[in-house]
Structures are given as structure tokens and as C-alpha cells.
Amino acid sequence: MQSRETAAVLAPLLGEGVQIQPCGAELITHRDHFLVTLDGPQSLDFRMIARGHQGAHVCDGVRLLEPATVAGVACGCPPTWRQRRAASRAGQGPKPEITVRFRLAEALEIGYFDLVSSSWTLIKDIEVVAAALRASGSPPMAWLGVDRGVFTTAEGVEVTGRWPTLRLPKQVRDHRSP
Template sequence: MLDLSLDTSSPSSGVVHEIDTHRTEFPIVLDGPQSLSLGMVMRGRSGMQICGATHVPEAAALAGVPCGCPLTWGERRALSRAGRGPKPAIAVRFRLVEEPALGNFDLLSSSWALMEDAHVVAPALGTKGSPTTAVLRVDQLAVTTADGVEVIGRRPSIQLSRR
């Protein structure tokens, strides 16, 4: 059983459930490839540029054309930090193995580490909606900026379960 508190609110867009747990790792269920949405987004003065991390998304006018992003994650991250490349845009839809009655949850993130993890997990999800178990971790991360200010955040990661 998960040790969690459930905060329910009703903003204008619908009911929102927020999980507050004291654990950093818990098992989840991914229901096929539709559980992961992986893309790259660059926002700027001229609007928003979207790519599918390797190719322009099918909905775009140039669908299927290579996006021009470098092949390695390190190069992509360096361009993004320099303001000349897109950032990850990741959505993970999951259910909690220990509390499936709570329904689906969405994790939205721009984490580079999660993008790399998701590209490893995605092929294992197959082409059908068959459930796959994985482990979601949310680690606390403390970073000191160049100005000496400590910033504390969360770093999500996902791995397939060892079953």
C-alpha cells in the first residue's frame, strides 16, 4: 500500500488529483505506446517549433522530414542551453500498481534524463495497448546557480520493471 495523501481540486478544466508521497520510487503500469508522448519544443519570439525528437511530427506540414537536431543527447542539450535548440516535452500516462482504482495520472516534464529513459522504455511498450510495468522515480535534486543560489527541484526517471 502506498503511503500517500490525495489532494483533489476542481479547476475549470476538470478534476485534478495530486499525489503526495514520501517515497521516491514506486511501481507503475504503462498501457502501451500511447502512454508516452515524446517530443522536443523550442519557444521563441517567432512562435513555437516542435519536433518529434528525431523527425517532424506527422501533424506538421513537413511530416516525416528529419528535424535537424543533432544525433546525440549531449549535443541536443548543449544547443538547448545555448538557446539554439529545443527542450524535451514529455508526457507519461500511468496507473499506480499499488492503487489502480485511482485511475490514470499524467507526468509532464522537460527533463533530459527522463527523455533518455523514455527512449529506452518506448520500444518495450510494443505496438498494442498491452500493459507493461515500470518503476517511476522522483529524486530530489539540489543545484547551486552561478550566483550562488541553491535551487531544489525534482528529477523524474523511469525504468522497466525487472520481472
């Protein structure tokens, strides 16, 4: 967080405390989910990017997005997310770059925040929320959070992990309430 003043306003609402750093402030919280508002589909930016010595491959998983001279051309990525993830891990494909621009429902007056993530698990949430944003006439509320869980890797190793989530209120009720 860049503003100490913003951190001071947020701390009583969301935090356990504020740690002042030379370049700003860090809000410490034990909450896993926050109710946020989204302005519409433009609140969600999703792309797949591979950077290398020959430039960048920027696509949506199906079509190239940049540069403008090739936008819309098939990108050559594998057809499924699972295959795209495997290609990325092998250094043969792009990885997700996701930005969620939001306002905290408890403090709309503070302004906008961005969550930037390269999480593969966030892709499904983004697709569901983006469809709802396109279908609705008003900005919805959503739960932005961090889920925790244990999963088994392809090598059979159990790993405890954390990953960002973005869910509509109905989805939260259907799964679990934060």
C-alpha cells in the same frame, strides 16, 4: 490533484497526508518510487519543442512532427542528445516535453494520471521503456519515481538534484530496489 476524493483514497496508500487547496488537493509523500502500469507505447509522448515569436519547432530530435505539412522532414537538430541539450541551453534548440500516462498499480480503479516533464535525463528511460512496450504483448509494470543525486556542472560546481525516472522492474533490480 483535482479531486479531493481521489486524494482521500490515495493518502492511506501512498501519502503522509493530504493538504486541501482551493483548487483541489495535494498529496504529501516521502516515497521516491511508485509501481505503475502503462497501456502501451501510446502511454509515452515525447517531443522536442522550441517556442518563439515565429511559431513552434516540434520534432523528435531527428524529424519534424508538426505541422502536418512538414512532418517527417529532417529537423536540423544536432545528432547527439548532449549536443541537443547544449543547443537548447544556448537558446538555439528545442527542449524535451515528455508525458507519461499511467495508473497506479496499488489503485488501478482510480484511473489515469499524467507525469509531464522537460527532464533531459528522463529521455533515456523513455527510450528503453518504449522499446519494451513495442516488443511486449501486454502492458508492463514500471517504476515511476524521483532519483536524487549530486553532480558536477560544466563549471565545476557540485549540485544536488532530483529528476524523474521511469524504469522497468528488471532495471530496478539491476540498479537498486526502490
